[in-house]
Structures are given as structure tokens and as C-alpha cells.
Amino acid sequence: MKWSLGTVFIVIMLLVIVFTGFAQENVTITVQDYFDPAKSMGKFIQERIVEFENNHPNVKINHTFIPFNQLLPTILQQSITKTVPEIIMVNNPNVSQLIKGGVLKDLTDKVKEWGWENWEDFIKGYRDNGSYDGKIYAFQITGNNLALFYRESLLNKAGIANPPETWQELKEQCKKIKELLDISPFAYDAEASDEGSFQFYPFLWSNGGSLLELDQPEAIEALQFLTDMFKEGYIPRDVLNITSQGDLTPWFINGDVAFMINGCWEFGWHLTEDVMQQLGDVKVTSIPVQEKGIRPIVAFGGECYGISSNIDPAKYDAAWEFLEILLSSDINLKINIDSASLPTRVSATEKILTEVPILEPFLEQSKYALPMALMGGMENYGEISSILWVAIQKAFTGVATPEEVFKEAAQTIKGIFSPEDYEMYKQVARELLQEASKK
Amino acid sequence: MKAFSYKIYFFLIPVLVYQLIFGIYPLIYNLILSFKEVTLITYLGGGISQWIGLSNYLQILKDPVFQKAIFNTLIFTGLSLSFQFIIGFWLALLFNHTFPLKGLFQSLIMIPWVLPIMVSGSFFRWFFNDQGMANNFLLSWGFINKPIPWITSKIFPILSITAANIWLGIPFTFILLYTGLRAIPLELFESAEIDGANWWQKILYITVPLLKPVIITILTLGTILTVKAFDLIWIMTKGGPGDVSHLFTTLSYSLAFNKFHFGKASSLLVIMVLLVVGLTFLFNSTKVEEESSIE
Numbered sequence: 001m002k003w004s005l006g007t008v009f010i011v012i013m014l015l016v017i018v019f020t021g022f023a024q025e026n027v028t029i030t031v032q033d034y035f036d037p038a039k040s041m042g043k044f045i046q047e048r049i050v051e052f053e054n055n056h057p058n059v060k061i062n063h064t065f066i067p068f069n070q071l072l073p074t075i076l077q078q079s080i081t082k083t084v085p086e087i088i089m090v091n092n093p094n095v096s097q098l099i100k101g102g103v104l105k106d107l108t109d110k111v112k113e114w115g116w117e118n119w120e121d122f123i124k125g126y127r128d129n130g131s132y133d134g135k136i137y138a139f140q141i142t143g144n145n146l147a148l149f150y151r152e153s154l155l156n157k158a159g160i161a162n163p164p165e166t167w168q169e170l171k172e173q174c175k176k177i178k179e180l181l182d183i184s185p186f187a188y189d190a191e192a193s194d195e196g197s198f199q200f201y202p203f204l205w206s207n208g209g210s211l212l213e214l215d216q217p218e219a220i221e222a223l224q225f226l227t228d229m230f231k232e233g234y235i236p237r238d239v240l241n242i243t244s245q246g247d248l249t250p251w252f253i254n255g256d257v258a259f260m261i262n263g264c265w266e267f268g269w270h271l272t273e274d275v276m277q278q279l280g281d282v283k284v285t286s287i288p289v290q291e292k293g294i295r296p297i298v299a300f301g302g303e304c305y306g307i308s309s310n311i312d313p314a315k316y317d318a319a320w321e322f323l324e325i326l327l328s329s330d331i332n333l334k335i336n337i338d339s340a341s342l343p344t345r346v347s348a349t350e351k352i353l354t355e356v357p358i359l360e361p362f363l364e365q366s367k368y369a370l371p372m373a374l375m376g377g378m379e380n381y382g383e384i385s386s387i388l389w390v391a392i393q394k395a396f397t398g399v400a401t402p403e404e405v406f407k408e409a410a411q412t413i414k415g416i417f418s419p420e421d422y423e424m425y426k427q428v429a430r431e432l433l434q435e436a437s438k439k
Numbered sequence: 440m441k442a443f444s445y446k447i448y449f450f451l452i453p454v455l456v457y458q459l460i461f462g463i464y465p466l467i468y469n470l471i472l473s474f475k476e477v478t479l480i481t482y483l484g485g486g487i488s489q490w491i492g493l494s495n496y497l498q499i500l501k502d503p504v505f506q507k508a509i510f511n512t513l514i515f516t517g518l519s520l521s522f523q524f525i526i527g528f529w530l531a532l533l534f535n536h537t538f539p540l541k542g543l544f545q546s547l548i549m550i551p552w553v554l555p556i557m558v559s560g561s562f563f564r565w566f567f568n569d570q571g572m573a574n575n576f577l578l579s580w581g582f583i584n585k586p587i588p589w590i591t592s593k594i595f596p597i598l599s600i601t602a603a604n605i606w607l608g609i610p611f612t613f614i615l616l617y618t619g620l621r622a623i624p625l626e627l628f629e630s631a632e633i634d635g636a637n638w639w640q641k642i643l644y645i646t647v648p649l650l651k652p653v654i655i656t657i658l659t660l661g662t663i664l665t666v667k668a669f670d671l672i673w674i675m676t677k678g679g680p681g682d683v684s685h686l687f688t689t690l691s692y693s694l695a696f697n698k699f700h701f702g703k704a705s706s707l708l709v710i711m712v713l714l715v716v717g718l719t720f721l722f723n724s725t726k727v728e729e730e731s732s733i734e
Contacts, residue, residue, distance in 0.1 A: 073696060079483045097699075101483025192677040237569040237591040240680045256570075379480060386697040394681035397593045 025058065027315045029322065032064040033089035034071060034303070041338050048331070052322055059318045069193075069244075071303075079103055084308040086319040087326075092129050092302050092371070093194065093385070095138045096378040104137040104306040110320045111136050121329065121345045129371045130304055138306035139327050141335060143342035144263045145298040145369045146202055147361050148288065152281040154258040157181060163259075163285045167225050170259075170288045174234035177258050184236040186229060187248040187260035190396055194382075195245050196389035198299055199261055200226070201372070202287040205297040205433060211376045211384060212426045214391070215410035221290070223395055223402035230396045240393055246270060253279065261287060263301065264362040268340030284361055297436045300369035302341065342366050368436040375432060377425045380416050387412055466712070473706035479699035488702070495706035505707065508685045511597050515604065515686055516665045522605040523661065524654075527612025532642075534613075535620050552610035560674030563603040564590065567675070596676050596684040604671055608664070612657055619653035620646065659722040666715050687711040 031049075035041040042065065049061045064085060066074050072094050078084040079101070090098055098104050111119050119127065119136065126140035150163050158177045164170035170186070177185040189199045203226060204211065209219035229235050236257065242248065245262055249270040252260045267276075276282055286296040305326060307319055325331065333348040333355075335341070340356055342363055343349045353360055373381040391409040395402045414422055473495055475488040482488075499505050534545060551559060566572045567589035574586040589599040623646065631641050647654075669688040672678065678685035678693055685693065687707060695704035 076479075076482070076696075097479050098483070101480045103483050192679045237586075237588055240591045241564060241568065241676060382479065383698045383700075386693070390679070390681050393679050397588075397591065397680045397683070399593050399681050399683065 025314060026060070027058065027312075027318055028060045028062065029087065029315055029319050030062045030064055030085035031087040031322070032066055032074070032085040033087075033305070034066055034068045035063075036065055037063060041335065044334065044338065045326075048325055049322075052325065056318065056321075059322075061322060075103065082310055084310055086308055086311050086315055087323055088306055088308060090138060090304050090306060091194075092126075092140055092300070092304055093373045093376075093381050095129055095304055095306070096132065096373045097382060098306070099132045099137045100379040102309055105309040105311060105316075106135045106137060107307060107320070108134075108136045114324060118327070121347050123344055123346060123349070123366070125300055125366075125369060125371050126302075126304075126344045128374060130306075138304035139323075140302050140304045140344045141326065141332060142339060143300055143302040143336070143344050143366055143369075144265050145300050145342070145362055145365050146199065146261050146263050147284050147286060147298075147365065149252060149260045149262050149266070150283050150285065151252065151255065151258050151279070152283050154181065154185075154255060154281075158258075163283065164288045165286075165292055166288050167290050171225075171229065171232075171234070174229065174259075175232070178232075178234060181258075183256055183258070184233055185258040186234045187251055187257040187262075188226065188229070188235050188239055189242060189245045189248060189261065190226075190230070190235070190239045190389075190392055191242050191244070192240075192389050192393060193244075194385050194389070196392060197385040198301060198372070199245070200388065200392060201299040201370070201375075202261070202296055205299075205370060205375075205436070206287070206289045206294055208433070208437070210426070210429045210433060211388065212413060212422070212429050213410065214388070214406040214413065220403050220406050223392065223406055225290075226392070227395045227402050231398075240396060252282075264340055264342060264359055266340070267356065267358055268338060284358065286361060286365070295368065295437055296365065297433070298365050298369050299372045299375070300366060302344065370432055370436055375429045377413075377417060377421075383416060384413050469705045469708055472702055473709045475702050477701035477705075479701075482699070482701050491702070495702045496710070499703055499706050499710070504682045504685060504690060507682065508687055508690045511684060512666060512686045514597055515601050515668070516662060518598075518601045519604045519608060519665045520658065520661050523608040523612045524657065526605070526609050527616050527657075530609070530613045531616035531620050532646075534617055548613055549610045551607045556607075556670040557674065559603070559607060560671045563599075563671075564675045567599045567603075590676050590684075591680060593680070593683050596680070600672050600675050600684055603675065604665065604668060607671065608661065611664075612661070615653055615657050616650065619650045623649050655722050655725055659719050662718050662722070663715055666711065666718075 031045070033045070035045050037043070037046060042063070045063055049063060053059060053061060066089075068091070071089060071091055075084060075088060075090070075098065084103060090104075095104070122130075122139065123143070126143065130136060130138035130140055148163065154177065155161075155163065155173070158173070158180045160173050160176060164173050174185045177183065190196050200222070201211075203222040204219055207218045207222045209216060209222055213219065226235070230237075230239075236251070239248070246266070246269060248257070248260045248262055249266055251257045252262075253270065253275065271282060287298065289296050305323060307316070307323065311319060329345050329347045332343050332345045333351055336343045336348065336352060337355045340359065342359065343352050349363065353363065372385070373379075376384045387409050391405040394400055394405045399405070400408070417425065472488075474490060474492060476491045476494070477488045478486075480486050530548060534541065564571075568574075569586045569588060569591060571589075573589060574583070577583045578586065588595060590596045627645050627649075628641055631645055636644070666686075667688055668686065669692065672684065672686055672689050673692070676684045678689035682690075682693075688711070691704045691707040691711070694700045694707065
């Protein structure tokens with residue numbers, strides 16, 4: 001039988017189609033994060049998904065939105081039912097728990113293929129938080145930290161020219177404002193959640209205290225200062241029952257408080273450009289410290305992306321390829337401009353100040369900001385954080401004195417670890433703290 | 440007499456399957472967890488949960504926060520049921536009469552039941568805040584000269600939560616008692632009147648005895664619903680400030696999802712289930728005794 005050239009061509013084409021069809025099996029990937037699809041970041045992610053799907057016709061990507069405070073509970077449920085999506089967002093203090101729990105996949109080989117320089121472009125603290133035992137599991141995509149926001153006009157009304165730099169100045173200014181304006185001037189989040197702990201760290205760490213040694217004078221002093229502020233009526237009592245740090249900002253906007261401790265994300269949330277223009281007197285400075293000259297040390301917040309360890313091997317390449325896009329320096333910049341957060345890649349960090357100059361003090365602090373999990377016993381951080389916020393609330397409401405609650409908390413925290421682990425984590429925290437305090 | 444047919448069991452299959460999957464399985468799973476040391480890491484599959492016998496139970500029983508949660512649960516359940524019953528009963532008696540706009544008022548009473556707990560819980564959080572409506576009202580009328588820390592002190596939160604829960608539960612008690620009241624034949628009251636019974640005697644010797652099955656049902660369901668209340672407390676105080684307003688449920692949630700002690704959290708829930716089952720049994724046995732005495 002003789003085959004014509006045309007027939008041979010058709011057969012070859014059919015074979016190509018069949019084999020490429022087999023090679024490019026259709027896969028569906030789910031990206032789970034807190035970017036609301038109705039808002040600009042969600043839409044931006046959706047645009048990247050459409051682009052990716054156009055370039056990879058065999059890949060379909062679903063985007064699932066989970067509110068911030070449900071990220072961990074959702075992953076816990078999904079882990080039990082083995083339904084963790086391929087790409088997941090994790091709040092940074094929970095990364096070590098999910099690594100130890102085997103939820104996150106070791107991505108070191110992929111990073112090597114991608115280019116080690118890309119990994120090293122991530123700021124060191126974020127790299128430490130996303131890796132364990134020399135292996136890479138998660139990439140921090142947004143960063144943030146806390147500072148003191150103040151309403152200049154309210155300070156001026158009380159005859160105050162400059163914002164406070166020390167605890168004593170803060171107390172004196174609050175006293176003046178309270179007397180003259182009849183408001184509880186200092187909004188500090190003491191809610192029963194990780195956010196309540198997050199707000200305490202600048203006072204604890206800047207004073208040389210450690211989360212693993214709460215019975216030490218440095219830690220007790222920090223709590224005593226805030227408890228006094230609360231009892232004097234300088235901090236509104238309702239801070240015990242708010243649901244997030246964002247709840248402080250409406251008080252700040254309304255002029256019910258003159259100061260608030262809050263994060264840079266507020267400029268992408270409540271304090272948008274038009275609100276800032278309307279108020280016209282919002283300023284940001286470092287959180288006061290006990291004595292002038294001490295460096296204010298804050299915790300870094302922010303979220304990470306990782307890949308589920310249970311991912312179907314057939315989906316892994318495509319999931320990584322999409323994650324690579326989300327991790328690129330340009331997108332890192334875009335995500336953080338949009339949410340007024342801090343880029344986590346050095347190459348993007350340099351560019352954000354031209355777009356959002358008000359982030360400058362936050363960016364400066366991020367150079368020596370500390371990772372919460374590493375400062376608080378890694379995978380035990382969640383439990384330790386909850387012990388801390390309960391203790392703060394007990395001191396504020398007078399259930400016991402700051403010294404008593406912190407001595408009790410320190411004892412409980414010690415009991416979580418084996419003696420060897422406790423000493424090791426305590427040492428890690430001390431070293432990180434010393435490193436951060438060096439000027 | 441018609442022969443007993445085993446076909447009847449066939450019709451029970453759907454409910455049995457449902458109960459097995461959504462009732463029995465989680466209960467057994469929870470019971471197993473309560474005998475193990477389950478941490479976040481082992482829960483996620485990063486290790487093996489050790490079998491530790493009754494250790495979780497012993498630890499939880501010794502925990503002062505648990506003891507406080509028992510006290511709070513008793514206060515919360517006792518006060519909620521008592522006030523809901525008294526107010527519900529009074530409303531049922533009132534609505535048993537005819538008066539203008541009765542239908543409208545009846546609908547208004549049902550509002551707490553219609554609202555999602557998320558809405559009513561958030562409302563009460565705002566209401567009891569330091570700068571909330573309760574304090575604003577009391578301050579503006581001169582009843583107090585500084586705000587009362589309804590949900591931000593070490594004493595008041597459990598009482599404020601209870602007050603909110605009483606409001607939420609009134610429609611339930613009212614509607615059951617009102618329905619029961621309407622089923623009592625009017626002739627009984629009329630003959631009692633002829634015999635010279637006063638209002639109080641009619642309540643005590645006719646209304647209450649005839650409503651006894653309804654009252655027991657209210658107590659049984661009310662106890663179950665109140666002991667297992669979670670969302671209202673979580674929205675209002677999260678069991679705080681500190682740990683002053685924890686009930687069984689919020690403490691269990693906090694142990695599981697804040698401290699990641701899943702084993703201990705499960706043991707607490709087992710204790711709670713046993714308590715509720717015990718109370719339900721007690722109320723139901725009273726009901727059975729009552730029914731058999733009628734027969």
C-alpha cells in the first residue's frame with residue numbers, strides 16, 4: 001500500500017494531537033487566599049489567572065476567598081479531610097505549625113530551578129519564617145508592622161507640639177488631652193486574639209523583654225505601663241472587645257482618640273487618600289519607648305503563599321508555575337501598593353516609596369522587625385500568644401496585678417516545652433532581640 | 440390485631456444513616472479524641488497522637504478556668520431559663536386575652552427569634568460597650584455618673600451576656616406556652632370561676648398543672664439550647680475579658696482553636712454532653728411519671 005504525502009501528514013498531525021493531548025492532561029488548581037474577588041486585589045489576581053489560563057489551555061485555576069481570621073481554621077478542617085487546595089495563603093506566625101504538621105510542601109528544588117537569587121531577594125526575616133531545616137516551604141508576599149498614628153490637630157488643641165517619644169511623654173500627653181478634650185486618647189488593641197498579642201510586642205521587645213520570659217522585670221514593666229494607661233482611662237475600655245485592629249481607626253477618624261497603634265495596611269483600608277485629605281492632620285511616628293535613644297522593635301506581620309503537601313503530582317508543575325508569577329518582584333510590588341503593605345522582596349522595597357511615601361517609617365522598622373513564631377517557640381507560638389492576650393486582659397481588668405499574671409503566664413509557657421527545647425527557644429529569642437536592638 | 444411488620448425499619452433507614460454520619464460518628468470521634476493527646480501538629484498529621492487515658496479529663500477538672508466555666512454555665516443557664524420562663528409565661532397569659540393590635544405585638548415579640556445571632560450578638564456588643572447605648576442612656580438620664588463596664592470588667596460580662604440571652608429566648612418560651620394555654624378548654628376556667636376561684640388559684644390549679652408537659656418540654660429544650668449556646672457569647676466577649684465569661688462551649692472552642700489542645704477540648708465537650716443528656720433524662724423521666732399517673 002502506498003501512502004500519499006498528504007495522508008502521512010494527516011497521520012502525523014493526528015499522532016501529535018493525540019500525544020500532546022495525553023501529555024497535557026487537563027488540571028484544575030485552586031488558589032486560596034484572603035483577596036476578596038470584589039475588590040481590586042482579587043480582581044488583579046483574577047486577571048493573572050486569566051492570563052495564565054490563556055497561556056496554559058490545559059490548566060484551570062479557581063480562586064477561593066477566605067476572610068483573614070478564617071485562614072487557619074479553614075486549613076485545619078481541610079487538612080483533616082485531605083482537601084487542602086493546591087496554593088494556600090497562611091498568616092506568617094502559623095507557617096511553622098503547618099510545616100511541622102506536614103501541610104506545606106518542601107519547595108526547595110523548585111526554588112533552585114527558579115533561581116536562588118530570587119529566594120535571596122526576599123528579606124531575611126521572611127526567609128527565616130518560611131523555611132525550616134534548610135528547606136523552603138513558604139514565601140511571604142506581604143509585610144507590615146505597627147507605628148503610632150496621631151491627629152496633629154488634637155495634639156495642638158491640647159497644647160502639644162510634638163508627638164511622644166517615650167512612655168512617660170505618652171502618659172503625660174494623654175493626661176493633658178483627657179483633661180482638656182475629655183476623651184480617652186490612646187487607642188491600643190487589647191482584644192482576645194493574636195492581634196492583641198501583636199500590639200503588645202513593640203512595648204515588650206523595645207523594653208528588652210521576651211515572650212518566653214514574661215516573669216522578667218522588662219516584660220512586667222511593659223505590661224504595668226499599659227495597665228496603668230488603661231486604668232487611668234487613657235485607653236478606651238472597649239479595646240478589650242473589638243474584633244480587629246481595624247476597629248480602632250473609626251475612633252481615630254472621628255477624633256474620639258488622638259493616638260492609635262496601628263499598621264501600615266490602614267492606608268489601604270480606612271485611611272484612604274480621600275479620608276487622609278479630609279482629615280488633613282494624620283501623622284505617623286515610631287511607637288514610644290521607655291527611654292529616648294532605644295530602638296523601637298516591632299513584630300512583622302503579613303501573609304505567605306505555600307503549596308499543599310498533598311498536591312496531586314500532575315498538578316505540581318502548573319501550581320508552581322502560577323505561584324512563580326505571584327512571587328515575582330513586579331507582582332510583589334503591585335500587591336503591596338494596593339494593600340499599603342510592605343514588599344517582601346528587596347527589589348520591590350526600593351520602588352514602593354515613590355508610590356506610597358507614607359510607608360517610609362514602616363519600611364525603616366521592617367529592617368529590624370522580628371518574626372513572632374521564632375520569638376515565641378515556633379510551632380507553639382499560637383498557644384503562647386493566646387496565653388499572652390489572656391494575661392493582658394486579666395491585668396487590664398484587675399483580675400490580678402501585671403506581675404502576678406505574667407508570673408503565672410511564664411510558668412504555663414515554660415510547661416509547654418521540654419526543658420531542653422525551652423532553653424533553646426529562649427536563647428533563639430534572646431539572640432534575635434539582641435541583634436534587632438543593635439544600632 | 441395487625442401483625443408487626445419489619446418493613447417499618449426500612450423507613451427508618453434514611454434517618455439512621457443521617458444520624459450515623461452526622462450524629463454518632465462525630466460523637467464517637469470526639470470521644471476518642473478526648474482520650475488522646477492531640478496537638479495541632481498531630482491533628483494535622485505530623486505525628487501520632489498518644490493514648491493518654493483519662494489524663495485530659497483530670498487536667499480539665501483541675502483547671503480553675505474550667506471551674507469558672509461551670510459556675511458561669513450554671514449562672515447563665517439558671518438565670519436564662521428562669522427569666523425566659525417568667526417573662527414568657529407572663530406574656531402568654533397577657534396574649535391569651537384579646538386587645539387591639541394583638542397580632543402586631545405578637546409579631547414584635549418574635550423579632551429576637553427572627554434575627555440571625557450574628558446580628559443580635561453584634562447589637563448587644565455595641566449596646567453594652569462602654570460607649571454603647573446602655574451607658575449613654577443611663578448617663579443621659581443621670582442614673583450613673585460614669586459608664587458601667589458591662590462587658591469589659593471582671594464581674595459584669597456574664598450577667599450582660601445572660602441578659603442578652605434572656606431577650607433572645609423569650610419568643611421560644613412564649614410561643615410554646617401560648618400554644619399550650621390556648622389548648623386548655625375555657626370551660627375549666629369558667630367552672631372554676633363559678634366555684635369562686637380567684638385569678639391566682641386558676642393559674643395555680645388549672646393553668647400550671649395542664650401546662651406541665653409543655654413546661655417540661657421548655658425546660659428540656661431550653662436547657663439543651665442554653666448549655667450549648669456559643670455564638671452569642673463568642674460575638675459579645677469571646678469568653679473574656681481574660682477568661683471571666685467562658686462557658687463550656689467557648690472554653691472548648693478556645694482550647695481547640697486558640698491553644699490547639701484538641702484532646703482537652705474534646706474531653707470538655709464530652710462532659711458537657713453527659714451533663715445535658717443527664718438533665719434531659721431527668722426532665723423526661725418527670726414527664727413519663729406525669730403521663731403514667733394521668734393514665
